[in-house]
Amino acid sequence: MPYEFLAVEIADRIATVTVNRPDKLNALNARVLEELDLVFTAFDTDRSVGAVIVTGAGRAFVAGADIAEIAANDAGGLERLSAVGQAIFTKIETLSKPVIAAVNGFALGGGCELAIACHVRVASEHAKFGLPEVKLGLIPGYGGTQRLPRLIGKARALRMILTGEQVDANEAHRIGLVDEVATATTLHEVARSIALQMTKNGPVAVARAIEAVNDGFDRLPAEAMALEARLFGSLGATKDMAEGTAAFLAKRPAQFTGE
Ligand code: COA
Numbered sequence: 001m002p003y004e005f006l007a008v009e010i011a012d013r014i015a016t017v018t019v020n021r022p023d024k025l026n027a028l029n030a031r032v033l034e035e036l037d038l039v040f041t042a043f044d045t046d047r048s049v050g051a052v053i054v055t056g057a058g059r060a061f062v063a064g065a066d067i068a069e070i071a072a073n074d075a076g077g078l079e080r081l082s083a084v085g086q087a088i089f090t091k092i093e094t095l096s097k098p099v100i101a102a103v104n105g106f107a108l109g110g111g112c113e114l115a116i117a118c119h120v121r122v123a124s125e126h127a128k129f130g131l132p133e134v135k136l137g138l139i140p141g142y143g144g145t146q147r148l149p150r151l152i153g154k155a156r157a158l159r160m161i162l163t164g165e166q167v168d169a170n171e172a173h174r175i176g177l178v179d180e181v182a183t184a185t186t187l188h189e190v191a192r193s194i195a196l197q198m199t200k201n202g203p204v205a206v207a208r209a210i211e212a213v214n215d216g217f218d219r220l221p222a223e224a225m226a227l228e229a230r231l232f233g234s235l236g237a238t239k240d241m242a243e244g245t246a247a248f249l250a251k252r253p254a255q256f257t258g259e
Helices: 030-045 067-071 075-093 110-117 132-136 144-152 154-163 169-174 187-199 203-216 221-237 239-249
Strands: 006-011 014-019 051-056 060-062 099-103 106-108 120-124 128-130 180-182
Touching (some): 006 030, 014 187, 051 060, 060 110, 120 187, 128 169, 203 221
Parallel strands (some): 051 099, 060 106, 099 120
């Protein structure tokens, strides 16, 4: 499918989505958001895709929502825009396949929110993270005020949100905002090797694991445990579970079919 602002490649069951609007540092205008929605909707059911890497073209990952579009909105328009952005990033967070952010440069505002909606974050040593919305008289509106405290803790998140300061890749790693720092040259290889490790596993189990972590996260412990038991049990009816356990016992590699 042709996209105006995304480049999409699929190789070895790994889809790479590159936000490709480098003259505006890949800022998320309405069209980019719409295309992200389309591509992730397609990935969810595409059996040729086992994992997704998201990155940016040029010197930015994504430098935020498009400020020119934001400025043209009134209160109602901003609330609708926030709901649209939130829904797309939640689609990414709840995708049935792992999503890895390969953060190659600025991940600011909506770019930082996109990265933290992904399941894993790898950053190049030149990457910069920040939620600078307060500098514009705004607050993060694509899930940042909710996901960042859950990821790095309330106090550190509030510091980032209230100062609008940028943190570099090493600091982002120290505070748990990124999982690994790579060089600009190795970034994509590191992201790919994480994705490859994940695509070797049982696809149904990977999907249920994402569901268990996401759905259980904000529940009371007893409810979350019940959810885990239900999802764990559901895997007993899959060919993948039969194959994975049989392969282990026969000391051979598993051949998962995702059924
Ligand atoms: N929305 C719209 N356009 C953006 C943008 C955004 N979030 N971020 C960058 N751009 C555009 C700039 O307007 C500029 O366009 P122009 O060449 O037509 O003037 C182009 O991208 C390059 O950006 P520029 O500011 O010249 O690069 P820089 O290296 O001097 O600064 C940043 C880089 C990331 C520090 C700076 O662009 C910035 O602060 N961007 C906004 C970040 C932000 O507040 N994001 C949250 C939005 S809610």
